[in-house]
Amino acid sequence: MPGSQPEEFSVSAEILALEGDLEYGEYLASECTTCHQADGSANGIPSITGWETEPFVTALHAYKTKHRDNEVMQIIANRMSDEEIAALAAYFKTLEN
C-alpha cells in the first residue's frame, strides 16, 4: 500500500479535488501497465489498482517532486500534469484488486 513518501509530504486541496477524466485515464494507464499489472497482481512492482484518490495522487506528486525515491517513477511522474494524475487516479480506482 501507499505511504512510503515522507509523512510531511502532502498535496493541496485543489489538486486533490480535481475531477479526473476516466477515458483519458484509461489511455494514460497503458503506460503504467507495462510494469504494474492491470489485474492487481504484484511481484516486485506494487499493485496500483483500487487505490483511493488521495494516496494515489499524493504518491505520484511525491515522485514528481522527488520526495519519493525510484528513478523510473520520478521521470514518468515528472511530465504528468495535475489533470493527468487526476485522470490516472480516477481510472485505477475503478479497477478491482
Added chain:
Amino acid sequence: MTINRRHFLGSSAAAAAGLAAPMVKADGHGKPRVVVVGGGAGGATAARYIAKDSKSAIDVTLIEPSRMYYTCFFSNLYLGGFKEIEDIGHSYGTLASGGVNVVHDWAIGVDRDAKTVSLAGGATIAYDKLILSPGIDFVEGAVEGWDVSSQNAMPHAYKAGSQSELLKAQLMAMPEGGTFAMVAPPNPYRCPPGPYERVSMVAHFLKNNNPTAKIIVADPKPKFSKMALFQEGWADNYEGMVDWIGSDFGGDSVSVDPNEMTVTIDGEVTNVDVCNVIPAMKAGRIAELAGVTDGSWAPVNAIDMSTKADPDVYVLGDSSQQGDMPKSGFSANSQAKVCANAVRGALTGSKVYPAKFSNTCWSLIDTDNGVKVGATYEATDEKIAKVDGFISATGESAELRKATYEESEGWYAGITADMFG
C-alpha cells in the same frame, strides 16, 4: 478554434461541420480490418489493445508463425541459470479468447495497392491498416565466415527459443578451463545492453561450474551501453574472467571459422569452445518486402508510428527507425500502445490522445545485482525525442541493487501480461 491533430481526429463536431474525417473504411460493408504481422513485444501488444479497446468494432488478425513466443528479455537469465526455458515461453491462447484472430503462418508479401498481405500457406488477407512488428533479421555477410547455415555451430541466440537452448547446452558442455567467445554487434541493434548482460550471465554460470574458463568479447564498438556498470560488475564479481576487446584494440576486425571453431581478432587466431556470433541487424524481412524500409530500417512518423512510405502501414519496435528510443521490448510495447490508439481513432473516430513513450532496460550482473537505464520520450515532427532519463550509478549499495533486480521481475510479469493478456 485551431484544429490540431487530436481534435481533428477525435471530435465529431469537426465531422459534422463537413470536414473530411480521415476515417478509413473497407470498401463496401463490414468492420474495418487491422492486420498485425509479428506477435512479439510490439505486435502482440498492438493486436491486444486494438481488440480490447475497440470492443469488437474492428477485426484484428495477428499473423505469427510460432505457437510459443520465447521472450528475448530474460533469455540471458536463462543462460545464467536464474530462469527455466518454460519461464520465458508464452502462448497466444489468451489473445485469441480476447478477440484477436491469431493465424499461425508467415507473411510473405504485402501488396500496398490492393491492401493485402499474402501468407506462406497460400491465403491472402485484406487490411485497412497494416501493422508490421517483425523484429530483426541479420545482415548477410556481416561477420566474415558466418552465415545462417552456421548458426548451429556458432549460435546467435538473439532470437530466443531453440537458439537460447543451444547456446546454453554448449555452455554447459564447455571443457574445464575452456574459452567462450562472443562477437558483439555494431549499432544500432536490439537491446543495447543485451550482449553485456549475456557476458555477465555466462560469467555467473562459469564462476559456479567452470571457474578457470575464460570469456573473450570482440566488439566493433569503442564503447557500449552501461559500460561503466558492467565493467565494474565484471571486475568485482568475475575478476580476470572477461577480456573485452573493443574497436580501439582490433575488436572490429573479426572473422570466424565454424568448422575449425576459431575466431580471428585483428589477425590473431584463437581456438574457442563456444562462439556466440551476434551479427549486424536490419528490419525483419517482411518490412523490406512491403517496401517501407529505407536502408536497413523502416522510417516512421513519431506521432503514430505510421511509415513515411505509406500512411496505412505502421512499423513498430526493432524494425522501425523512429529516433531516440533504444530497440527494446519495453520500447516496442510503448510504441504499440500509441499506435493502437491512433489506428483505432482513424478507423472508428475514437479519441486520439497525444503520443507518450517510455523505456527502461534492466540488466542482471550477478545474483541480486540489478542495474537499469531509462528515459521518457515525446513525438516531435522529426522523431521520437528523448525528454528525460536516468542510469544506475556505479558503487550502489547491495540493497539498492537487489531492489532493482526485484523490480525487473515485476516488470517481466507486467509486460508479458500486457502483451498476451
